[in-house]
Amino acid sequence: MSAEAKPDRKAEAAVDAALVRRACRGDSRAFDEIVRRHHARLYGLIYHMTSHREDTEDILQAVFLRAYRSLPRFRGKSSLSTWLHRIAVNTTINFIHRRKRAAMSLNDPDAAIERSEEYQELAARDSPFRDATISELQRKLNAALQTLSEKHRTVVVLHDIQGVPHEEIARMLKCSVGTVRSRLFYARRLLQGELAEYAP
Amino acid sequence: MNCVRLRRRLVGETANPGDPEVRRHLEGCAECRAYLARDAAVVRLLALKRLERPDPMLEARVLARIRSALSAPSAASAYQAPAAPAPAMAWRYALAAVLLLLLGLDQTLLRPRRGEPGAGAPVVAGVPERALETPQPTSFVVEMPLLPMRAGAPVLVQPGISTTDTVHKPQPIVIHFEP
Numbered sequence: 235m236s237a238e239a240k241p242d243r244k245a246e247a248a249v250d251a252a253l254v255r256r257a258c259r260g261d262s263r264a265f266d267e268i269v270r271r272h273h274a275r276l277y278g279l280i281y282h283m284t285s286h287r288e289d290t291e292d293i294l295q296a297v298f299l300r301a302y303r304s305l306p307r308f309r310g311k312s313s314l315s316t317w318l319h320r321i322a323v324n325t326t327i328n329f330i331h332r333r334k335r336a337a338m339s340l341n342d343p344d345a346a347i348e349r350s351e352e353y354q355e356l357a358a359r360d361s362p363f364r365d366a367t368i369s370e371l372q373r374k375l376n377a378a379l380q381t382l383s384e385k386h387r388t389v390v391v392l393h394d395i396q397g398v399p400h401e402e403i404a405r406m407l408k409c410s411v412g413t414v415r416s417r418l419f420y421a422r423r424l425l426q427g428e429l430a431e432y433a434p
Numbered sequence: 435m436n437c438v439r440l441r442r443r444l445v446g447e448t449a450n451p452g453d454p455e456v457r458r459h460l461e462g463c464a465e466c467r468a469y470l471a472r473d474a475a476v477v478r479l480l481a482l483k484r485l486e487r488p489d490p491m492l493e494a495r496v497l498a499r500i501r502s503a504l505s506a507p508s509a510a511s512a513y514q515a516p517a518a519p520a521p522a523m524a525w526r527y528a529l530a531a532v533l534l535l536l537l538g539l540d541q542t543l544l545r546p547r548r549g550e551p552g553a554g555a556p557v558v559a560g561v562p563e564r565a566l567e568t569p570q571p572t573s574f575v576v577e578m579p580l581l582p583m584r585a586g587a588p589v590l591v592q593p594g595i596s597t598t599d600t601v602h603k604p605q606p607i608v609i610h611f612e613p
């Protein structure tokens with residue numbers, strides 16, 4: 235994390251704290267603003283955990299409703315973002331456990347990615363991407379992620395996909411930084427096996 | 435440093451690939467070099483997931499769903515005090531209960547007399563934080579002001595998704611060797 239990112243985070247946390255106070259007083263626009271500020275990151279976390287778009291929206295709604303009801307208990311010891319991520323992780327894992335009884339269906343991959351500039355750049359540089367279609371890669375990736383236990387998948391999604399630093403993940407999951415690093419190491423080793431054809 | 439320890443430290447970002455001890459190990463260990471190359475490939479593959487974005491109408495849908503759920507009549511009763519006090523608080527509650535018993539405080543002494551403020555149902559409105567810090571019998575009702583769902587309120591729709599969080603992108607471990 236760069237040094238100049240820190241004041242931004244502080245400012246963001248101050249804005250969130252003010253929104254929480256207003257929302258607790260019943261200001262609906264403040265809660266709308268909380269949703270607006272945090273839904274995209276939470277959506278990413280939940281979607282990468284479930285690989286299912288409709289489920290993701292259901293879970294996201296449940297997360298915000300749970301947050302709304304628990305807002306008076308939010309003490310501000312961690313940032314609102316950390317707190318919301320914690321609720322999202324727990325809600326998603328509960329959902330996955332319940333859903334396990336029925337088959338988990340993975341969504342079709344997003345074809346729009348193939349046309350994205352970032353993907354074109356990756357495909358031009360890396361041979362595993364050159365030789366496979368994006369749909370194939372995404373399907374394999376989603377399937378590989380689903381082979382991880384929820385706690386390992388959570389760490390991979392947060393760190394390797396969402397770019398959350400180890401320390402912040404430890405706060406979100408209420409575990410030690412060592413545990414986060416250890417889970418990440420183990421999960422990436424498993425993924426090497428699952429994705430062997432692309433990570434020879 | 436043995437192989438597993440070195441891999442753990444590099445993947446966990448507690449070792450610097452430029453560190454002389456790390457470099458020496460890697461120069462002499464083809465297995466670790468191969469392992470780290472595979473790890474870097476996994477990291478690059480995972481980065482593809484970042485390209486998957488929610489559609490631009492997500493925000494409007496989420497807001498609409500939440501507003502509708504909160505305006506449902508059940509939303510008021512859905513706000514509940516925690517079923518059990520947190521373990522750290524539990525012993526304090528137990529201690530308080532014992533002290534109350536020892537002091538011989540009869541329940542009638544605690545009950546407000548007719549006409550006094552506080553008589554009636556134990557409803558705590560507007561101060562849910564205090565209510566939640568107090569031991570709650572299971573039937574205790576905590577009222578929380580519901581978000582007013584005004585008809586005709588402006589629909590706050592912002593197309594596109596923006597995120598204010600700073601993203602730390604994990605980089606594959608890249609090690610260059612002199613021939």
Ligand SMILES: [Zn+2]
Pocket residue numbers: 436437438440459463465466
């Ligand atoms: Zn080695």
